[in-house]
Amino acid sequence: MLGNVQQTNLDRVFDTLDVTRDGAISKADFQIMAQRMRALRPAMDAKLATEIDETFDAWWEAIRRAADADGNGEITREEFVAAIAQGLENDPEYVDKMVKVSVVTFNAADEEGDGRLTPLQVERIYRAYGVNEQLSSETFSRIDLNGDGFVSVDEFVRAARDVYSSNDPEAPGVVMFGPLN
Template sequence: MKQVLRHRIDSTFAHYDVNGNGVIELADIYALANRLLRAFGEPAASERGRDLVEAYDRFWEVLVDHCDADRDGKIGPGEYREAMIEAFVDHGPFDADFLEVVQSLLDIADTNGDGRVDAAEFGVLLRARGLGEEECGMAFAHLDTDGDGAISVQEYVAAVRDYYTNPDEDTPGSWLYPKALQHI
Protein backbone atom coordinates (compact mmCIF):
# COMPACT_ATOMS: atom_id res chain seq x y z
CA MET A 1 0.00 0.00 0.00
CA LYS A 2 1.30 3.43 -0.82
CA GLN A 3 2.80 5.38 2.06
CA VAL A 4 0.30 8.26 1.75
CA LEU A 5 -2.67 5.89 2.15
CA ARG A 6 -1.14 4.28 5.22
CA HIS A 7 -0.49 7.75 6.62
CA ARG A 8 -4.13 8.74 6.02
CA ILE A 9 -5.37 5.66 7.83
CA ASP A 10 -3.04 6.38 10.73
CA SER A 11 -4.14 10.04 10.75
CA THR A 12 -7.81 9.13 11.00
CA PHE A 13 -6.96 6.71 13.79
CA ALA A 14 -5.32 9.60 15.64
CA HIS A 15 -8.40 11.75 14.98
CA TYR A 16 -10.69 9.09 16.47
CA ASP A 17 -8.36 8.46 19.44
CA VAL A 18 -9.48 11.72 21.02
CA ASN A 19 -7.88 11.11 24.43
CA GLY A 20 -4.61 9.98 22.83
CA ASN A 21 -4.27 6.76 24.83
CA GLY A 22 -3.40 4.65 21.78
CA VAL A 23 -6.77 2.94 21.30
CA ILE A 24 -10.19 3.99 20.04
CA GLU A 25 -12.85 3.41 22.69
CA LEU A 26 -16.49 4.33 23.09
CA ALA A 27 -15.41 7.34 25.19
CA ASP A 28 -13.48 8.68 22.19
CA ILE A 29 -16.53 8.37 19.95
CA TYR A 30 -18.66 10.22 22.51
CA ALA A 31 -15.97 12.93 22.69
CA LEU A 32 -16.23 13.33 18.90
CA ALA A 33 -20.02 13.53 19.16
CA ASN A 34 -19.71 16.16 21.89
CA ARG A 35 -17.29 18.13 19.74
CA LEU A 36 -19.90 18.20 16.95
CA LEU A 37 -22.73 19.07 19.36
CA ARG A 38 -20.71 22.07 20.53
CA ALA A 39 -19.82 23.00 16.95
CA PHE A 40 -23.48 22.93 15.89
CA GLY A 41 -24.60 24.60 19.14
CA GLU A 42 -26.91 21.69 19.76
CA PRO A 43 -27.75 20.51 23.30
CA ALA A 44 -27.29 16.76 23.80
CA ALA A 45 -30.81 16.57 25.25
CA SER A 46 -32.48 18.03 22.13
CA GLU A 47 -33.96 15.75 19.49
CA ARG A 48 -31.16 16.58 17.05
CA GLY A 49 -28.59 16.11 19.81
CA ARG A 50 -29.97 12.69 20.69
CA ASP A 51 -30.00 11.80 16.99
CA LEU A 52 -26.32 12.73 16.71
CA VAL A 53 -25.39 10.67 19.77
CA GLU A 54 -27.39 7.73 18.41
CA ALA A 55 -25.59 8.07 15.06
CA TYR A 56 -22.26 7.96 16.87
CA ASP A 57 -23.46 4.94 18.87
CA ARG A 58 -24.14 3.22 15.53
CA PHE A 59 -20.76 4.40 14.25
CA TRP A 60 -19.12 2.81 17.28
CA GLU A 61 -21.00 -0.44 16.66
CA VAL A 62 -19.84 -0.42 13.02
CA LEU A 63 -16.24 0.23 14.10
CA VAL A 64 -16.32 -2.54 16.70
CA ASP A 65 -17.94 -5.00 14.28
CA HIS A 66 -15.35 -4.35 11.60
CA CYS A 67 -12.24 -3.30 13.52
CA ASP A 68 -12.13 -4.88 16.98
CA ALA A 69 -10.55 -8.19 15.97
CA ASP A 70 -9.85 -9.35 19.53
CA ARG A 71 -13.27 -8.15 20.81
CA ASP A 72 -11.86 -6.33 23.83
CA GLY A 73 -13.91 -3.15 23.32
CA LYS A 74 -10.84 -1.24 22.18
CA ILE A 75 -9.52 -0.71 18.67
CA GLY A 76 -5.77 -0.57 18.37
CA PRO A 77 -3.91 1.03 15.47
CA GLY A 78 -3.17 -2.32 13.80
CA GLU A 79 -6.80 -3.46 14.05
CA TYR A 80 -7.99 -0.15 12.64
CA ARG A 81 -5.46 -0.18 9.80
CA GLU A 82 -6.31 -3.75 8.75
CA ALA A 83 -10.07 -3.08 8.83
CA MET A 84 -9.76 0.15 6.82
CA ILE A 85 -7.63 -1.57 4.21
CA GLU A 86 -10.18 -4.37 3.94
CA ALA A 87 -13.17 -2.02 3.99
CA PHE A 88 -12.00 0.57 1.52
CA VAL A 89 -8.90 -0.59 -0.29
CA ASP A 90 -10.07 -4.20 -0.69
CA HIS A 91 -13.80 -3.19 -0.76
CA GLY A 92 -14.93 -5.24 2.22
CA PRO A 93 -18.40 -5.42 3.84
CA PHE A 94 -18.34 -1.93 5.41
CA ASP A 95 -20.55 -0.11 2.89
CA ALA A 96 -24.15 -0.71 4.06
CA ASP A 97 -23.45 0.07 7.71
CA PHE A 98 -21.31 3.05 6.81
CA LEU A 99 -24.01 4.54 4.56
CA GLU A 100 -26.46 4.65 7.47
CA VAL A 101 -23.97 6.43 9.70
CA VAL A 102 -23.11 8.97 6.97
CA GLN A 103 -26.79 9.66 6.36
CA SER A 104 -27.32 10.32 10.07
CA LEU A 105 -24.29 12.61 10.22
CA LEU A 106 -25.41 14.62 7.21
CA ASP A 107 -28.96 14.82 8.62
CA ILE A 108 -27.50 16.43 11.74
CA ALA A 109 -25.38 18.78 9.64
CA ASP A 110 -28.53 19.94 7.78
CA THR A 111 -29.31 22.52 10.45
CA ASN A 112 -31.88 24.45 8.42
CA GLY A 113 -33.80 21.26 7.55
CA ASP A 114 -33.91 21.85 3.80
CA GLY A 115 -32.69 18.32 3.04
CA ARG A 116 -29.31 19.55 1.80
CA VAL A 117 -25.95 20.10 3.46
CA ASP A 118 -24.67 23.38 2.09
CA ALA A 119 -21.23 24.93 2.40
CA ALA A 120 -21.92 26.70 5.70
CA GLU A 121 -23.40 23.58 7.30
CA PHE A 122 -20.63 21.32 6.04
CA GLY A 123 -18.09 23.89 7.19
CA VAL A 124 -19.23 23.42 10.79
CA LEU A 125 -18.46 19.71 10.49
CA LEU A 126 -15.06 20.37 8.92
CA ARG A 127 -14.10 23.04 11.48
CA ALA A 128 -14.88 20.51 14.22
CA ARG A 129 -12.30 18.27 12.51
CA GLY A 130 -9.70 21.03 12.60
CA LEU A 131 -9.93 22.72 9.21
CA GLY A 132 -9.68 26.50 9.07
CA GLU A 133 -12.25 28.73 7.40
CA GLU A 134 -10.39 28.94 4.08
CA GLU A 135 -9.76 25.19 4.04
CA CYS A 136 -13.48 24.56 4.63
CA GLY A 137 -14.39 26.50 1.51
CA MET A 138 -11.79 24.70 -0.55
CA ALA A 139 -12.84 21.32 0.87
CA PHE A 140 -16.49 21.96 0.09
CA ALA A 141 -15.64 22.95 -3.48
CA HIS A 142 -13.71 19.67 -3.90
CA LEU A 143 -16.36 17.50 -2.23
CA ASP A 144 -19.36 18.98 -4.07
CA THR A 145 -18.45 17.03 -7.18
CA ASP A 146 -21.75 17.63 -8.98
CA GLY A 147 -21.62 21.39 -8.30
CA ASP A 148 -25.17 21.61 -6.92
CA GLY A 149 -24.15 23.56 -3.82
CA ALA A 150 -24.66 20.66 -1.41
CA ILE A 151 -22.86 17.54 -0.20
CA SER A 152 -24.90 14.38 -0.75
CA VAL A 153 -24.45 11.04 0.99
CA GLN A 154 -23.11 9.65 -2.27
CA GLU A 155 -20.55 12.46 -2.61
CA TYR A 156 -19.44 12.03 1.00
CA VAL A 157 -19.12 8.24 0.75
CA ALA A 158 -17.25 8.56 -2.54
CA ALA A 159 -14.87 11.04 -0.89
CA VAL A 160 -14.28 8.66 2.04
CA ARG A 161 -13.51 5.79 -0.34
CA ASP A 162 -11.25 8.14 -2.31
CA TYR A 163 -9.46 9.21 0.89
CA TYR A 164 -8.56 5.60 1.71
CA THR A 165 -7.79 4.40 -1.84
CA ASN A 166 -6.41 7.26 -3.94
CA PRO A 167 -2.96 8.56 -2.96
CA ASP A 168 -3.37 11.72 -5.05
CA GLU A 169 -3.34 14.67 -2.65
CA ASP A 170 -5.77 16.84 -4.63
CA THR A 171 -8.80 14.58 -4.96
CA PRO A 172 -12.14 15.14 -3.20
CA GLY A 173 -11.29 12.60 -0.51
CA SER A 174 -8.02 14.30 0.33
CA TRP A 175 -10.09 17.16 1.79
CA LEU A 176 -11.95 15.17 4.47
CA TYR A 177 -9.42 15.73 7.25
CA PRO A 178 -7.05 18.57 8.03
CA LYS A 179 -4.31 18.86 5.47
CA ALA A 180 -1.70 19.07 8.22
CA LEU A 181 -2.59 15.51 9.28
CA GLN A 182 -2.32 14.19 5.74
CA HIS A 183 1.14 15.32 4.71
CA ILE A 184 3.99 12.99 5.36
Protein backbone atom coordinates (compact mmCIF):
# COMPACT_ATOMS: atom_id res chain seq x y z
CA MET A 1 0.00 0.00 0.00
CA LEU A 2 1.30 3.41 -0.95
CA GLY A 3 1.85 6.07 1.67
CA ASN A 4 0.83 9.70 1.23
CA VAL A 5 4.31 10.84 0.16
CA GLN A 6 4.56 8.05 -2.43
CA GLN A 7 1.08 8.81 -3.77
CA THR A 8 1.94 12.50 -4.14
CA ASN A 9 5.18 11.65 -5.89
CA LEU A 10 3.61 9.12 -8.25
CA ASP A 11 0.98 11.68 -9.25
CA ARG A 12 3.79 14.12 -10.02
CA VAL A 13 5.79 11.50 -11.91
CA PHE A 14 2.72 10.75 -14.00
CA ASP A 15 2.22 14.47 -14.71
CA THR A 16 5.87 14.70 -15.78
CA LEU A 17 5.64 11.64 -18.01
CA ASP A 18 2.48 12.94 -19.67
CA VAL A 19 4.49 15.30 -21.87
CA THR A 20 1.63 15.73 -24.33
CA ARG A 21 -0.74 16.67 -21.48
CA ASP A 22 -3.51 14.46 -22.83
CA GLY A 23 -4.24 12.65 -19.57
CA ALA A 24 -2.42 9.45 -20.52
CA ILE A 25 1.16 8.37 -21.05
CA SER A 26 2.23 6.64 -24.23
CA LYS A 27 5.32 5.70 -26.16
CA ALA A 28 5.25 9.13 -27.81
CA ASP A 29 5.71 10.80 -24.41
CA PHE A 30 8.81 8.71 -23.73
CA GLN A 31 10.21 9.43 -27.18
CA ILE A 32 9.80 13.17 -26.58
CA MET A 33 11.55 12.88 -23.21
CA ALA A 34 14.44 10.96 -24.78
CA GLN A 35 14.72 13.65 -27.44
CA ARG A 36 14.85 16.32 -24.72
CA MET A 37 17.59 14.42 -22.88
CA ARG A 38 19.63 14.21 -26.08
CA ALA A 39 19.20 17.97 -26.49
CA LEU A 40 20.80 18.62 -23.10
CA ARG A 41 24.18 18.24 -24.70
CA PRO A 42 24.47 19.52 -28.28
CA ALA A 43 27.70 17.62 -29.03
CA MET A 44 26.56 14.31 -27.57
CA ASP A 45 28.34 11.22 -28.80
CA ALA A 46 26.30 8.62 -30.65
CA LYS A 47 26.82 5.98 -27.97
CA LEU A 48 25.18 8.10 -25.26
CA ALA A 49 22.37 9.17 -27.60
CA THR A 50 21.63 5.52 -28.36
CA GLU A 51 21.78 4.65 -24.65
CA ILE A 52 19.26 7.40 -23.90
CA ASP A 53 16.87 6.16 -26.59
CA GLU A 54 17.19 2.54 -25.49
CA THR A 55 16.75 3.37 -21.79
CA PHE A 56 13.65 5.49 -22.34
CA ASP A 57 12.23 2.83 -24.65
CA ALA A 58 12.89 0.12 -22.04
CA TRP A 59 11.32 2.29 -19.35
CA TRP A 60 8.20 2.74 -21.46
CA GLU A 61 8.02 -1.00 -22.18
CA ALA A 62 8.37 -1.89 -18.48
CA ILE A 63 5.58 0.50 -17.55
CA ARG A 64 3.42 -0.54 -20.51
CA ARG A 65 3.70 -4.24 -19.69
CA ALA A 66 2.75 -3.63 -16.08
CA ALA A 67 0.14 -0.93 -16.48
CA ASP A 68 -1.61 -1.10 -19.86
CA ALA A 69 -4.44 -3.30 -18.63
CA ASP A 70 -6.68 -2.70 -21.65
CA GLY A 71 -3.84 -2.96 -24.20
CA ASN A 72 -4.63 0.34 -25.92
CA GLY A 73 -1.07 1.70 -25.79
CA GLU A 74 -2.02 4.44 -23.36
CA ILE A 75 -1.73 4.40 -19.60
CA THR A 76 -4.04 6.41 -17.41
CA ARG A 77 -3.02 7.84 -14.05
CA GLU A 78 -4.99 5.10 -12.30
CA GLU A 79 -3.32 2.34 -14.31
CA PHE A 80 0.11 3.88 -13.67
CA VAL A 81 -0.29 4.25 -9.92
CA ALA A 82 -1.80 0.77 -9.54
CA ALA A 83 1.05 -0.82 -11.54
CA ILE A 84 3.74 1.01 -9.57
CA ALA A 85 2.09 0.06 -6.28
CA GLN A 86 1.92 -3.58 -7.36
CA GLY A 87 5.54 -3.52 -8.54
CA LEU A 88 6.75 -1.99 -5.29
CA GLU A 89 4.84 -4.58 -3.30
CA ASN A 90 5.79 -7.67 -5.30
CA ASP A 91 9.24 -7.07 -6.78
CA PRO A 92 12.21 -6.23 -4.52
CA GLU A 93 14.12 -4.92 -7.58
CA TYR A 94 11.27 -2.78 -8.88
CA VAL A 95 12.69 0.57 -7.76
CA ASP A 96 15.97 -0.28 -9.48
CA LYS A 97 14.08 -0.81 -12.73
CA MET A 98 12.30 2.53 -12.39
CA VAL A 99 15.43 4.57 -11.62
CA LYS A 100 17.64 3.26 -14.44
CA VAL A 101 16.60 6.29 -16.44
CA SER A 102 18.11 8.57 -13.79
CA VAL A 103 21.62 7.38 -14.70
CA VAL A 104 21.26 8.25 -18.38
CA THR A 105 19.58 11.52 -17.46
CA PHE A 106 22.56 12.31 -15.24
CA ASN A 107 25.01 11.35 -18.00
CA ALA A 108 23.16 13.47 -20.56
CA ALA A 109 23.44 16.54 -18.32
CA ASP A 110 27.04 15.89 -17.22
CA GLU A 111 28.62 17.82 -20.10
CA GLU A 112 32.11 17.69 -18.63
CA GLY A 113 31.90 13.96 -17.96
CA ASP A 114 33.31 14.52 -14.48
CA GLY A 115 30.63 12.55 -12.63
CA ARG A 116 29.00 15.54 -11.00
CA LEU A 117 26.27 18.02 -11.79
CA THR A 118 26.20 21.72 -11.08
CA PRO A 119 23.05 23.54 -9.99
CA LEU A 120 22.67 24.85 -13.56
CA GLN A 121 22.86 21.33 -15.00
CA VAL A 122 20.17 20.13 -12.60
CA GLU A 123 18.05 23.12 -13.61
CA ARG A 124 18.44 22.08 -17.26
CA ILE A 125 17.23 18.57 -16.38
CA TYR A 126 14.15 20.07 -14.78
CA ARG A 127 13.48 22.19 -17.84
CA ALA A 128 13.92 19.16 -20.12
CA TYR A 129 11.46 17.11 -18.08
CA GLY A 130 8.98 19.98 -18.02
CA VAL A 131 9.26 20.38 -14.25
CA ASN A 132 9.36 23.93 -12.89
CA GLU A 133 13.08 24.65 -12.90
CA GLN A 134 12.69 27.01 -9.94
CA LEU A 135 12.20 23.87 -7.85
CA SER A 136 15.64 22.63 -8.82
CA SER A 137 17.51 24.79 -6.28
CA GLU A 138 15.64 23.29 -3.31
CA THR A 139 16.06 19.82 -4.73
CA PHE A 140 19.73 20.42 -5.40
CA SER A 141 20.42 21.50 -1.82
CA ARG A 142 18.58 18.45 -0.46
CA ILE A 143 20.19 15.85 -2.69
CA ASP A 144 23.74 17.25 -2.42
CA LEU A 145 24.23 15.05 0.62
CA ASN A 146 27.90 15.84 1.22
CA GLY A 147 27.40 19.58 0.69
CA ASP A 148 30.21 19.92 -1.86
CA GLY A 149 28.16 22.08 -4.25
CA PHE A 150 27.75 19.27 -6.78
CA VAL A 151 25.42 16.29 -7.17
CA SER A 152 27.11 12.96 -7.84
CA VAL A 153 25.48 10.16 -9.78
CA ASP A 154 25.03 8.25 -6.50
CA GLU A 155 23.27 11.21 -4.89
CA PHE A 156 21.08 11.64 -7.98
CA VAL A 157 20.09 7.97 -8.13
CA ARG A 158 19.42 7.86 -4.39
CA ALA A 159 17.10 10.84 -4.77
CA ALA A 160 15.29 9.13 -7.65
CA ARG A 161 14.86 6.03 -5.47
CA ASP A 162 13.27 8.20 -2.77
CA VAL A 163 10.61 9.34 -5.24
CA TYR A 164 9.28 5.79 -5.51
CA SER A 165 10.15 4.19 -2.20
CA SER A 166 10.14 6.76 0.59
CA ASN A 167 7.26 7.92 2.73
CA ASP A 168 9.56 10.09 4.81
CA PRO A 169 8.91 13.76 3.97
CA GLU A 170 12.49 14.52 5.04
CA ALA A 171 14.08 12.03 2.61
CA PRO A 172 16.28 14.01 0.21
CA GLY A 173 14.67 12.97 -3.06
CA VAL A 174 10.99 13.14 -2.23
CA VAL A 175 10.88 16.74 -3.46
CA MET A 176 12.44 16.03 -6.89
CA PHE A 177 9.13 16.68 -8.60
CA GLY A 178 7.92 19.44 -6.29
CA PRO A 179 7.09 20.24 -2.68
CA LEU A 180 4.96 17.76 -0.80
CA ASN A 181 2.32 20.25 0.35
